[in-house]
Amino acid sequence: GGVLCGSLLSARAQTYQQVWADEFTNGIGPDWVFETGNNGGWGNNEKEYYQAANATVVNGELRITAKKESVNGYSYTSARMKTQGLKDFKFGRIEARMKLPLGQGLWPGFWMMGSNITTVNWPSCGEIDIMEHINATNTIFGTAHWNSNGHAQYGLTTSVTTPDDWHVYSIEWTPTYIKWFADGNQFCVINIANGVGNTGAFQNPFFILLNLAVGGNLPGQTIDESKLPATLAVDYVRVSQLTPLAAAPGAPAPAGFALYPNPRQAGEPLILALPACDATHPATVRLLDALGRELWHTTATSPTLELRAAQHLRGGLYLVQFTDASGQHTQRLQVP
Known part of the structure; x- marks a missing residue:
C-alpha cells in the first residue's frame, strides 16, 4: 500500500482545498464591505438605493432583501456587498448555495471583478458573473466581460427548474479556462490560455460581490411591486484552490x-x-x-x-x- 500511495500522490497530484468561506453562521463575516447609494444606476440604469441595513443573517443564512421604500429620492432599497480590499483570489473554485427571488424587475447577482479596477477601470479589470438571474424565469446566466479594443463578453445560460429553491452556483477558474456550473453541471466554458482574445485580465486577482438589483438594462424597468419585499438567500460562499495533495x-x-x-x-x-x-x-x-x-x-x-x-x-x-x-x-x- 505504501508504495502505491507514494507513486500516485506525486508532486503533480492536486485537489481543491478550501481557502476561504463565509458560512453566515453567526452573522456576516468580517471580509465584506457594503456599497451605499445608487451611483448613477451602477452603469445599468438600476432603480435601487443600496444600504447595509438590507443585508441580515437569519438562521445561518444571509438575506439580501429588496424593499419598496423611499430613501434619498429612490423608490426601492436593497444591498450590495463585496470583498474588495479585504479578500481577493486568483484562480480556484468559487461557489455559493443560494435561493433566488422571483419577480419582474429583480436581478440577483453572484459575481467577481478584477481587483485592479481602481487603476484600469471597467471592463479592462475583467468581470466574472458566476450567477445572474432576472425576473421570474428559470434561466441562469454565466458571463465573462473584458476589454478587447472595447467591451467584450462571452457567456451562456442554463435552465434551473426551481430557482427559488436551494441550488449551488460555481465556477472553476484556472490559468487556462473558466467553467460555469449549476449544481455541479457545467453549462459554459471560456478559454483564457495565454491571454487568447485579450483575456489577460483573468490572470489577475478578483474580489467577490453579492447583490440584488431592482430594475436595470437586463431585467427591464417594469417592477412587480407585489413581489416586494423580495429576498436573495445565501447559505454560504466558499473558495477552494488547487493544492498539492501531500500539503493539504x-x-x-x-x-x-x-x-x-x-x-x-x-x-x-x-x-x-x-x-x-x-x-x-x-x-x-x-x-x-x-x-x-x-x-x-x-x-x-x-x-x-x-x-x-x-x-x-x-x-x-x-x-x-x-x-x-x-x-x-x-x-x-x-x-x-
Whole structure:
C-alpha cells in the first residue's frame, strides 16, 4: 500500500482545498464591505438605493432583501456587498448555495471583478458573473466581460427548474479556462490560455460581490411591486484552490465521520457517515481520483450517504472529500 500511495500522490497530484468561506453562521463575516447609494444606476440604469441595513443573517443564512421604500429620492432599497480590499483570489473554485427571488424587475447577482479596477477601470479589470438571474424565469446566466479594443463578453445560460429553491452556483477558474456550473453541471466554458482574445485580465486577482438589483438594462424597468419585499438567500460562499495533495490534509474530521467499508471490494455499497449533516446543515461530497480529478459529487442532507458512483470504481486509491460549515475534510479510499 505504501508504495502505491507514494507513486500516485506525486508532486503533480492536486485537489481543491478550501481557502476561504463565509458560512453566515453567526452573522456576516468580517471580509465584506457594503456599497451605499445608487451611483448613477451602477452603469445599468438600476432603480435601487443600496444600504447595509438590507443585508441580515437569519438562521445561518444571509438575506439580501429588496424593499419598496423611499430613501434619498429612490423608490426601492436593497444591498450590495463585496470583498474588495479585504479578500481577493486568483484562480480556484468559487461557489455559493443560494435561493433566488422571483419577480419582474429583480436581478440577483453572484459575481467577481478584477481587483485592479481602481487603476484600469471597467471592463479592462475583467468581470466574472458566476450567477445572474432576472425576473421570474428559470434561466441562469454565466458571463465573462473584458476589454478587447472595447467591451467584450462571452457567456451562456442554463435552465434551473426551481430557482427559488436551494441550488449551488460555481465556477472553476484556472490559468487556462473558466467553467460555469449549476449544481455541479457545467453549462459554459471560456478559454483564457495565454491571454487568447485579450483575456489577460483573468490572470489577475478578483474580489467577490453579492447583490440584488431592482430594475436595470437586463431585467427591464417594469417592477412587480407585489413581489416586494423580495429576498436573495445565501447559505454560504466558499473558495477552494488547487493544492498539492501531500500539503493539504484538510481540517480535522468531525467526530463520527466515517467511510465504510474501507478498503472496499468492487461492487460493494459504500456508505459515508456524516453525523452533523441534515437539511439545514448540508455538506458537499466529492469523489476524486488519486490525481484530485473530480469523478462525482452531490449535496448531502442526511447523516448517511451511499456513494453509488463508487460501485463502478476500478482498483486503486481514491479520495472522498466533503465540505461543511466546519471546513473541508478528506478521507482516502482504497479499492482492491
